Amino acid sequence: MKPVAAIVFKDIAIEYKNKEAFSSMLLFGLLVVVVFSFAFEGGDRRALAPGMLWVAYSFAGILGLNRSLSVEIDNDCLQGLLLAPLSRGDLYLGKVIGNLAFAVIAELVILPIFVILNNLAFDVTLLWIAGITLLGTLGFVAVGTTLSLISAQTRMKEVLLPVLQIPMTFPVILSAVQATSLVMSDDSRGISFPLSLLGIFSTVYLTASYFVFEYIVEE
Amino acid sequence: MTTRTLGLASLVGLAAALYFALWYAPTEQTMGNLQRVFYFHLPQAILSYLAAFLVGLGSVMYLATRNLKWDRFAYCNAELGVLFTATTLLTGMVWGRLAWNVWWAGDARLNLELILGLLYVGYLMLRSYLPEREKRARLSTVFGFLAVLDVPINYGAIYWWNTQHPKPVLGPSGGGADPQMKVAVYVSLIAFGLIYAWLYRKRSLVARLEDEVGELEAAMETA
Numbered sequence: 001m002k003p004v005a006a007i008v009f010k011d012i013a014i015e016y017k018n019k020e021a022f023s024s025m026l027l028f029g030l031l032v033v034v035v036f037s038f039a040f041e042g043g044d045r046r047a048l049a050p051g052m053l054w055v056a057y058s059f060a061g062i063l064g065l066n067r068s069l070s071v072e073i074d075n076d077c078l079q080g081l082l083l084a085p086l087s088r089g090d091l092y093l094g095k096v097i098g099n100l101a102f103a104v105i106a107e108l109v110i111l112p113i114f115v116i117l118n119n120l121a122f123d124v125t126l127l128w129i130a131g132i133t134l135l136g137t138l139g140f141v142a143v144g145t146t147l148s149l150i151s152a153q154t155r156m157k158e159v160l161l162p163v164l165q166i167p168m169t170f171p172v173i174l175s176a177v178q179a180t181s182l183v184m185s186d187d188s189r190g191i192s193f194p195l196s197l198l199g200i201f202s203t204v205y206l207t208a209s210y211f212v213f214e215y216i217v218e219e
Numbered sequence: 220m221t222t223r224t225l226g227l228a229s230l231v232g233l234a235a236a237l238y239f240a241l242w243y244a245p246t247e248q249t250m251g252n253l254q255r256v257f258y259f260h261l262p263q264a265i266l267s268y269l270a271a272f273l274v275g276l277g278s279v280m281y282l283a284t285r286n287l288k289w290d291r292f293a294y295c296n297a298e299l300g301v302l303f304t305a306t307t308l309l310t311g312m313v314w315g316r317l318a319w320n321v322w323w324a325g326d327a328r329l330n331l332e333l334i335l336g337l338l339y340v341g342y343l344m345l346r347s348y349l350p351e352r353e354k355r356a357r358l359s360t361v362f363g364f365l366a367v368l369d370v371p372i373n374y375g376a377i378y379w380w381n382t383q384h385p386k387p388v389l390g391p392s393g394g395g396a397d398p399q400m401k402v403a404v405y406v407s408l409i410a411f412g413l414i415y416a417w418l419y420r421k422r423s424l425v426a427r428l429e430d431e432v433g434e435l436e437a438a439m440e441t442a
Contacts (some may be wrong), residue, residue, distance in 0.1 A: 013221040033282070044285055121385075131383055146361070146365065147365075150358050150361065150362055151345075153349070153354065153358060154345065154348035154349050154358075155348045155349070155350065156348045160344065160345065163341050164345060166337075167334050167338045167341055167366075167369075168338065168341075168365065168366060168369055170330075170331075170334045170369075170373070171369065171372050171373060171379065174330075204368055204372070205365070205368070207364070208365060208368055212282070212364060212365070215282060215357055215360070215361050216358060216361055218357065218359075
């Protein structure tokens, strides 16, 4: 567990200094929310809101993922990490935890602003939405950490990530939207399906990526 | 079986499938002749999922053996996957326009087939931006493997989300179809399976030649 903690600590230290990933995710996510709330002026907010929220989250998340890996590649830091005495799987887990932390913090700042802009209520459903955010983002970064390192090694660099990431995380986005709209409509009876799907997705991809990560970073 | 006989067999199979679907099978009670699209739609949908399975197989085998043969295997099947998801969606849309009066219903199973197609396209795009042969094989293989894990999650979604897509009529949970209809489905399945195999043979030959050309070019550069 120690090497994982070291990776996480390193990422937090870098992020604390330059705040690049966090600020770009936060600003971009807010912009998406603002644009949507203008674009859908007068529409049925309750019906549209979950979709808006998760589009904002996933676009912002892609931005953060690109940043987190390009930092390693630009300065050849990845070489150093690969030489360090830790398994490739631990490197992956460390990056996932870091990415998850920054994404969730940015999302939890976006959430109240989203509530204000859409005239929704501040009540206990927000806690539910925060929980779904955490679970959905876990699935999102579990895949995204691997895919961002794949796309960073291509000629297209960052541009390719959304093309790979969005179809792969489609079940995550769909179930998160589903769960969010169930919570918002005060009818959480069917919620165990989307939530368990999110759980299954995260488990499958965390496990698979843990084992295949070594093939991506191989020199 | 040579590629040519496989081609001839698939031609014969296709003719037989047309006969069985258009003449042999009885007209369906509620949908009428429109239902005959199903005899082409279902085999293509099955093959589009088979392609995903074969991409996964090729990917796992490449990671285990590091033999480029398996990478080509995954690559050619991904291309066929694009073809068969496209034809599945097209036949489905023609049917949906007439049966549901919409080209595209926001239905789980339709979206999932589309997403499967987009995953194949993503895989092919990824390959085209990796000029180095070994790296292309290694990275696209990892992507292929992860993408295939998505398929069962996607497939399961039909049971988790409401869908207006017709429920499976064949298999253990099926409602039981007319025996003549079943025959037509199986004939069509065999015919499209043969077409798939034939296209695969053709494509993998070309892929092998592409790799040989690449190797020769690399050898020329170093010489």
